[in-house]
Amino acid sequence: xxxxxxxxxxxxxxxxxxxxxxxxxxxxxxxxxxxxxxxxxxxxxxxxxxxxxxxxxxxxxxxxxxxxxxxxxxxxxxxxxxxxxxxxxxxxxxxxxxxxxxxxxxxxxxxxxxxxxxxxxxxxxxxxxxxxxxxxxxxxxxxxxxxxxxxxxxxxxxxxxxxxxxxxxxxxxxxxxxxxxxxxxxxxxxxxxxxxxxxxxxxxxxxxxxxxxxxxxxxxxxxxxxxxxxxxxxxxxxxxxxxxxxxxxxxxxxxxxxxxxxxxxxxxxx
Ligand code: DGL
Numbered sequence: 001x002x003x004x005x006x007x008x009x010x011x012x013x014x015x016x017x018x019x020x021x022x023x024x025x026x027x028x029x030x031x032x033x034x035x036x037x038x039x040x041x042x043x044x045x046x047x048x049x050x051x052x053x054x055x056x057x058x059x060x061x062x063x064x065x066x067x068x069x070x071x072x073x074x075x076x077x078x079x080x081x082x083x084x085x086x087x088x089x090x091x092x093x094x095x096x097x098x099x100x101x102x103x104x105x106x107x108x109x110x111x112x113x114x115x116x117x118x119x120x121x122x123x124x125x126x127x128x129x130x131x132x133x134x135x136x137x138x139x140x141x142x143x144x145x146x147x148x149x150x151x152x153x154x155x156x157x158x159x160x161x162x163x164x165x166x167x168x169x170x171x172x173x174x175x176x177x178x179x180x181x182x183x184x185x186x187x188x189x190x191x192x193x194x195x196x197x198x199x200x201x202x203x204x205x206x207x208x209x210x211x212x213x214x215x216x217x218x219x220x221x222x223x224x225x226x227x228x229x230x231x232x233x234x235x236x237x238x239x240x241x242x243x244x245x246x247x248x249x250x251x252x253x254x255x256x257x258x259x260x261x262x263x264x265x266x267x268x269x270x
Contacts, residue, residue: 001067002067002225002226002227002228003030003228005029005032005064005065005066005067005236006022006030006032006067006216006220007032007062007064007070008022008031008032008061008069008070008072009034009036009057009058009060009061009069009072009073010034010035010036010071010072010186010187011036011037011039011042011043011053011075012035012036012037012040012147012151012187013190013250014147014150014187014190015070015072015186016033016209016249016250017072017186017189017190017207017208017253018070018072018094018186018210018212018213019031019209019235020254021209021212021213022213022217023233025214025217026213026233027232028227028229028231029227030227030233030235031233031235031236032061032064032238033235033237034057034060034238034267035237035239035246036057036240037151037245038239038240038241038267039053039240039267040147041116041144041147041148041151042073042075042116043117043118043142043144043147044116044117044118045118047118050079050080050118051079051080051082053267054071054073054083055083056268056270057071057267057270058083058086058087058091060238060267062087063270066089067090068090068092068219068220069083069087069089069090069091070092070212071091071092071093072094072186072208072212074094074119074184074185074186074208075118075185077093077095077124078095078115078124079118079119079122079124081093081124090225092212092216092219094184094208094209095125095128096128097208097212097214097215098182098208098212099125099128099129099182100211101206101211103133105180105204105206106136106179106180107179108177109133110176110177110178110180111139111178111181111182112140112174112180112181112182113139113140113182113184114141114142114173114182114183114185115143115182115184116143116144116147116185117144119142120141120184121142123140125138125140125184126138126140137176139176141169141170141172141173143165143169143188145165145169146165146169146187147187149161149162149165149191150188150191150249151187151245153245154191155190155191155194155249155252156194157191157194158194162194163194163197166191166195170198174203178203179202179203180203180204180205180206181199181203181205182206182208183205183207183208184208185208186208188208189205189208189209189210192205234260236260236261236263237250237260237261238264238265239262239263239265240265240267242264250262
């Protein structure tokens, strides 16, 4: 079991932000990634649809005999919290690790949370932060255009469309005087540089992909599930739509030196 792969899924490319960090922290682990590019975005869908999709995604990973499932998706983590109890292997979403990191970082106790509409409507991040510190002000904002921007490759920090969209969504969050912003959707770290250019260096951006990778490493260690192999791990990527768009952004985002294969699968079979 120790040498089985780690399973990671997202509605599309966003979960790569967790994969990138996992590869940095745990370079010898094998990773199986599923991006549901044929059904992205999840964040504008009903809770029952998101739960059904999430279970199919997890089942696909379990077919690959993964030792852990990571829902590298703010939307699934917010809406389908049942996964934790329904899977036969350790599981984590992105909400808890990210909230803990943000609460530690804020100095003025004002945190912004940005995410998909489903995530923001669930108030998952706000409620968890308030469960351990009610005095923290949480300013929530959904940014429904960010996921399509990233999936379409508008990820350059100097792209005027990306910049304008960020400015429009983040204006109320910045007006509230937050010193920390949770990137509550795993797609958002892909445009982290563009977000930072708008909000300025003094505002700390909490990367849900990164915090989740750190937390997943901790869970694997606690369960004695870290690989004992010494060679570099392999990554396999699966998508539910044509791999071309995924391949382009994945290469830019993960770096050229990441050896990988991308294959299209039919997720409705799971
Ligand atoms: N990366 C997903 C998230 O973290 C995007 C959800 C969507 O597809 O709308 O929420």
